[in-house]
Amino acid sequence: MSTFTPGPVPPADEVTAGWWEATGEHRLTVQACGCGHAQHPPRALCTACGATDRLDLAPAAGVAVVDTFTVVHRAPRPDLPTPYVVARVRLPEGPVLLTRLEGADPGSWRIGDPVAVAWQDLDDGRALPYFVPTTPDQHTREA
């Protein structure tokens, strides 16, 4: 399912390489610390305990809940179709991600909607996660 054209995605760096590598296999991960904290995006240290040496990438379940969203009606770059939905989604693992919501009428989204990860493949072997309705039926309600 290819539903949107992402803006330019800069190359990974030494801290984020593992996260992006997993996206190529359509695996969503979060960075987890030995102290129990989970964070996104991956950083060179744990923002909870400060450790730099016990951070690993852990698999995420691939589901989330819509924390908040906005329907964008004016494109920031040429040739980008509108409207589209930008959202914050909250993972059960803890972190909040900025993402796109696709697969439903833009006017039908509500805070609290359950969503599941989907993938937009990039030309360089990586993929960009976005989210779609877990249960498409919920979006048949009136916008």
Add this chain to the structure above:
Amino acid sequence: MSGVAIVGAAECDLGVTGRSILGLQTQAITRALADAGLTLADVDGIATTGVSRFSATQVADYLGIEPTWTDSTFAGGSAFEMFVARAAQAIEARQASVVVISFASNQRSAASRRLGGVFEPWVPEAQFEEPYDPLYPLSYYAMAAQTYLHRYGRTHAELAEVAIAAREWALLNPAAFRYGKGSLSVDDVVGATPISTPLTAADCCLVTDGGGAVVLTSAERARDLAKAPVSVLGYGERTTNTSFASVDDPTVTGAVGSAADAFERAGITVDDIDVAQVYDSFTITVALTLEALGFCKPGEALDLVAGGTIRPGGSLPLNTSGGGLSYCHPGQFGVLLLVEAVRQLRGEAGDRQVPGAEVAVAHGTGGILSTHATVVLGRAR
């Protein structure tokens, strides 16, 4: 309370000027110095941003002075309230004796504003957020508004009062971009072009040229200058986020701590404030900041502003210039919050003067609710 005062304040040309950034900066600085009865020869401190990578250095070179103190902190619209704190500290420490805080932009004439913001490919947001094309900063405020209206069961029509009240003030200010443009209705705001829902074009600040400057010196020296000094009573700041996703609840901002620190330093409570200048990049910014400053509890800002409270003649005179929504927004509005606060405390605000204003608060907000800085000013006795 500090031993420092604001002794000069001025705007540069506003609106659509066709002028250069440094041309406008020069207007702002020379007019503010003239207002104070000082000259460039008196200035040994420069705080500015938005000129170039070396903003304060650039302005110092352009003016032909070699300051003993500069600050070019880049913190979006709140930088100027932060500069007041730093300038007060520099003056009290005797590193500088006369500091000019200035800003100017020609963004409307130069058509230099971009909806997506500035792309810096080395920051994490470039990898993890910008590929989704949020409008920067607009979509963050839109999502905060979405959360706010949802959580408290409020409506966009109620939020519109912030823009409607700003327009009423602008109709009293001949310098305002929307002066003479008539009142706004709820339908004008809610029915305007949608940009990033729930916010429409009428929920968003202007995009204009403009800027201003304020001049600070010691309270002792201030007594001998041209105008009645305005005392720097207190200040505070908080810095929270660059990411769209790192703040757990976007409706609770760093302004809470910033304001609490400023009020404590000033020895005041929110009830002592006669006039408030609160950054209004968007209507929602005002609602969240009024709550953070303590004018009401979380979730109650739209009750507070209903019924004309923040309009001319209301019990909480707010953004008396017309604000970023209807007066001027040159990209970083914070310096003009200070200029209007000074004019109100001096009794120079003409048709929009708040009678007997003795204590003013100016609160700046930068980025995506990223930086927050509060300044409490008072008429010197």
